[in-house]
């Protein structure tokens with residue numbers, strides 16, 4: 275819940291609020307959020323005409339999961355002297371401290387299997403505290419987030435990656451299985467503790483096998499502290515995470531990817547907005563429950579009713595959008611509403627307007643929109659597939675114009691995105707994304723080292739794989755960071771991976787046996803503090819006339835996206851085209867078919883950091899590598915991160 279036009283903050287309550295105005299006057303107010311009527315009892319000081327800010331000083335249980343905060347919102351608006359907008363109940367427990375001093379924000383999670391039907395079709399998923407999507411984490415810039423994870427999955431380990439968090443000083447809590455830590459074994463409890471150093475919209479997800487695709491993901495939202503003001507204004511906010519969804523289990527999907535002959539996961543059955551979609555149940559048996567061995571599809575279940583985004587006519591909203599899609603590049607549309615894009619991956623960009631927005635897996639955007647359409651109707655929010663010949667219906671949520679009912683579905687057809695293979699439109703939009711000068715630093719003018727990474731699809735001993743400069747990444751049982759810290763032999767490839775692919779590679783041809791790849795566990799080691807350029811080169815797959823979009827994500831850093839190009843990267847002419855003035859700062863950037871993307875980052879964060887395609891099956895098939903720097907300055911590794919592979923002796 276956000277409160278007050280001038281006061282920055284937000285939170286939810288179960289007990290006591292400390293109200294304060296700019297003159298330092300304070301006043302305690304008892305407050306119960308359990309019902310909207312009790313909210314009305316809250317009274318801001320009417321003695322002062324000055325606006326009152328809201329401060330919360332203790333951990334407060336806000337509301338039950340799924341509770342409708344719209345009523346709460348309306349009630350809060352009755353509070354004298356305050357204007358308020360309740361935008362969502364995001365977690366069972368939140369602690370928000372509005373003062374400058376950093377706080378510790380604690381979460382207690384249990385991970386287990388769960389039956390769920392996000393698109394009306396029931397399947398076994400992975401869930402945190404019985405929730406899908408997993409609980410939202412919300413903290414203030416500078417806070418320390420502590421997440422105590424107990425693994426109750428009977429038969430597999432688990433880890434959580436905090437996507438977009440840099441983990442400075444805590445590289446062992448980055449949550450990448452076998453890179454930064456051992457997986458948390460069944461029955462074990464593991465505590466992540468890390469600082470959230472930059473306000474913005476982020477998410478987290480499982481990072482072991484295909485657990486993200488299995489359901490382990492949630493929002494991670496970092497607010498500005500009270501003494502900082504956002505660069506843009508809005509009346510309320512909402513947050514959504516986009517995903518694609520399969521009815522087949524992730525274990526069967528993984529097995530298929532590893533099998534000879536190869537069995538692809540195929541196009542998703544549904545696209546989900548904030549964990550909800552709608553499969554066409556007529557494609558499945560109507561009996562509920564279905565006969566043994568058949569899928570159950572219950573179209574009338576309230577649990578697969580569309581996600582609802584409530585808005586008050588005339589108000590402007592900040593919409594936080596993230597994509598954790600397993601396979602699909604997505605395009606997001608708010609029917610009939612212009613969106614002004616103001617942030618990308620938690621960093622400020624030069625605002626630009628769109629009616630549809632490409633969101634690649636691993637990316638987030640903050641957009642502003644105003645509820646300025648015919649208020650007698652509700653509208654669709656929709657997602658469609660980009661870059662792959664789609665076989666999945668539009669994923670839909672409802673933009674609800676209050677006081678219309680949330681069950682008032684739009685009568686209009688689902689929003690239509692640009693044609694899936696209209697790559698030029700996607701490239702043009704990607705090039706529109708530029709840093710907001712004065713708020714994001716420009717990149718260093720030159721780099722100390724350049725590596726060119728060619729991603730190819732290869733056949734290795736009958737298995738379909740992806741490789742980078744002919745190395746298809748394989749995880750070892752010993753985490754990379756431990757191998758570096760303790761100089762454990764036999765984990766990392768003894769030969770450094772090549773900085774360049776074979777010369778004059780023909781990106782339009784299928785990979786040939788002469789460019790065939792092998793398995794490996796490489797690490798690119800960078801000098802601490804050095805400036806590194808990474809050119810990711812795309813190419814033809816093993817299918818004639820086919821090249822795919824790959825969203826590249828770097829752990830532990832943001833990078834500047836210096837430019838996109840077509841065909842084979844040619845330093846003699848392409849380097850001069852790099853944007854060194856206002857390139858966007860991001861943690862995930864797409865490389866388009868048959869093209870390249872140029873990234874620059876400063877290797878100033880001691881640790882071992884995956885750099886990989888964020889498409890879950892692609893990473894699983896070897897499309898990743900590891901960057902490392904400051905390996906002589908690595909911190910002591912907590913015992914809880916060790917215990918697997920060759921790390922036992924270092925416990």
Ligand SMILES: [Cu+2]
Nearest residue numbers: 824887889892
């Ligand atoms: Cu990929």
